[in-house]
Amino acid sequence: MRTLSLNLKTPQESSSAEAFLVLSPRVQFRFPHYVFVDIESTAHLVGGEKACLEKALGIARKFSAEATGAIADTAPVAQMLAKWKPSFIAPEGQESKALHGLGLDALKDLEGLFPWTQKTRIEHVISFAHSLGICTLEEVYNFRLISLRERWGDFGVLLWNRLHSQDAQVISPLVPRDPLVGYGYLDDPLGVASLLFNRIKPHLDILFARLQGLSRFAQKMEVILHCEYSDKKHILQIEPVSPSRDQELFEDLLFKRMENTVLENPIREFEISIFDVPEKVQQLDFFEPRDNSEDRWRRLISFAKQANCEMGFLQMEANHFPEKSFKLVTDWPEDFKSEDLIERQEDNALQIKSTYAKGLSQSPRPSLLLEQPQVLSDEEMRRIRLVSALPSERIESAWWQISSQDLKYRDYFFALSSQGQLLWVFQDRVSSQYYLHGYFD
Template identity: 85%
Template sequence: MQFRFPHFVFIDIESTAHLLGGELACMQQALQIARKFSADPSVAIADTAPVAQMLAKWKPLAVAPHRQEHKAFQGLGLDALKDLEGLLPWTQKRQIEHVISFAHSLGICTLEEVYNFRLISLRERWGDFGVLLWNRLHAQDSQVISPLVPRDPLVGYGYMDDPIGVAPILFNRIKPHIDILFARLTGLSRYAQKMEVILHCEYSDKKHILDIEPVSASRDQELFEDLLFKRMEKTALENPIREFEIIVYDVPEKIQQLDFFEPRDNNEDRWRRLVSFAKQANCEMGFLQLEANHFPEKSFKLVTDWPEDFKSEDFVERLDDALQIKSTYAKGLAQSPRPSLLLEQPQPLSEEDFRKIRLVSSLPSERIESAWWQLTTQDLKNRDYYFALSHQGQLLWVFQDRVSTQYYLHGYFD
């Protein structure tokens, strides 16, 4: 892709158009993107950049026949020659206007007639400029579209003539700038790690700094916008906003080879969105990961990363002629002898409470004893753990302190 001032974008789609469903589908995609930046964009497809620019101006949505661009000249007047430029504009508009004026004096009024001029005739009349004109008309002007590599920082800025103190209206003024920044991210094949929005107030030097940082880098623009809007709703805007800055901190794109027809919005993406919202609301959530530790309180660790080998499977329980399907949410916990729902502090069971539960076995399922180097501490752990059933049918995890013989409730099996 290559940009040319003031508003021309040239894209080489020869080897990639089939990925979007052909030339017409590619054209529609280009229009959809262009409408984010221009109220009335136009597009056309041709073998060469000069003819594509000319058709976009005079025959929008036209597709010139492959290797027969001249067939698309039908019905075009000589003024279309002014837009036969491509990556290199006419050095002097006066020269092409002189060609048009001279052709009119000969009674020539259509582009097809100029196309039939011989190369030697144009060279004798206008020299090198005549050769360039003939080459562009006959697809002989080689213009190679080079990759676009923007080097400007990913920043945006906006100034409001009338300050805004309402979050939805302010967000609508900011969104077009976010569209541009994320379009550039896509062009650079980069991910957004963090977005910083600085809101400058009108009646003081006060400013609100809104940091938007999901749990992992991505180009999920909708997620960044949702997180930003939630932050703006919670921000007091009694002092209205006069100007704003947007800074996107980008990181290299993670390379992931996917099947072309595989949906890009998968469970992992939805999980990241959920965790990002929870993190912004100061809520802690994640997957419980088993840890090799002697004490139950340290047997699990909360992690937010999507496990690479995570695969949820349903457990089918057969009883006589009936089937009951029970969802398994974490395959590691299914084989764990300890519950995932632990109380922060073990709850002492009174004699009345203890009579309401029933121990599954008379022998403990697990015994925990403090190490010898902990014998001087007050937090000694000398426990016998049992499985128990409550009168509601809940499976409980209880232990007996071997020193005081007191029973405690420590957790529930989900």
């Protein structure tokens, strides 16, 4: 069994082990800051043991910048190497080579999933070895099993087994049970958004690392800021347009909310809760970038929503009149894809350009449509030149409309303004009044 051991250096919650589920389903946490991962059958999926160790350290350093790790056949040796030979990968089946150059104090960390029940006993072994002039781990490794049993009984047998890769420690699959919550207490209350955000960010790093390990998406994040001088609290709810694991997006949205929050009463403590949902399964093309146009659109629409701005795509509706034939939607259109536009140039040269919404180039209607038609005065009409005497389009009310007041008859024309703009205007055939309804690019 190949085991990866991580020493996170600082005390952690047992839920921190969830962040390493991206490496293997067999993960175990040991108080106060050790994580053990069985990578026997999963290392090749990450790119090999070296790549696996590098990825594990990248995750671990979100918990502690000084985190270390190592790989060996057994959990006790892997833990020992994580402290005394950081980033070392012991050759498979040859753990004894990894002991070269280590002193006797390394025996204190030869534990794995089960720590020494009494530190004094291992310290007594170290002290006894020193009294015999033995100073290296390799010399203790050469002790016979019968000698250690006679001197220290069952403890001596356990020590020999751990040195000789005979202490079987099975890492069970991790079953997540803890909620995605974080808590922080500030010894010095803060009333500046940027400083407070810097104290919150390490907790976000941990929560999103766990989210990644769980293969879940964050639907909503709630941050509660508790004030120092009263029971007042600020509840900041961050909910993008669609669930994701885009930590940068959640951080940007949170920081904007904090900047708009009055923090005259400084913050003493904070709570963070993430409400997660199952991961959206999406099959991507091998060459397709992960940060695609749809992801960028979701980021933009999330910012707009938080700022109470309305934006989106115009979706066609079945209606006779142009101002009622579109509605605003925020969902990314399924068929919104780029197409190649081929332009022929001189000397039979071709130029290929990627265009979006290619159909608009063949549409007789303007790209900028006024929400309501604008009345054109006689003076304004004198400054406008109709391109043709015949209308390009005629629109009439439906025959089933009963009220005569709702009846509408429009003749649409292309027109040029005095500035050379191409306009879309219509004449009401009942009142003979002209209206401006849109502009062409």
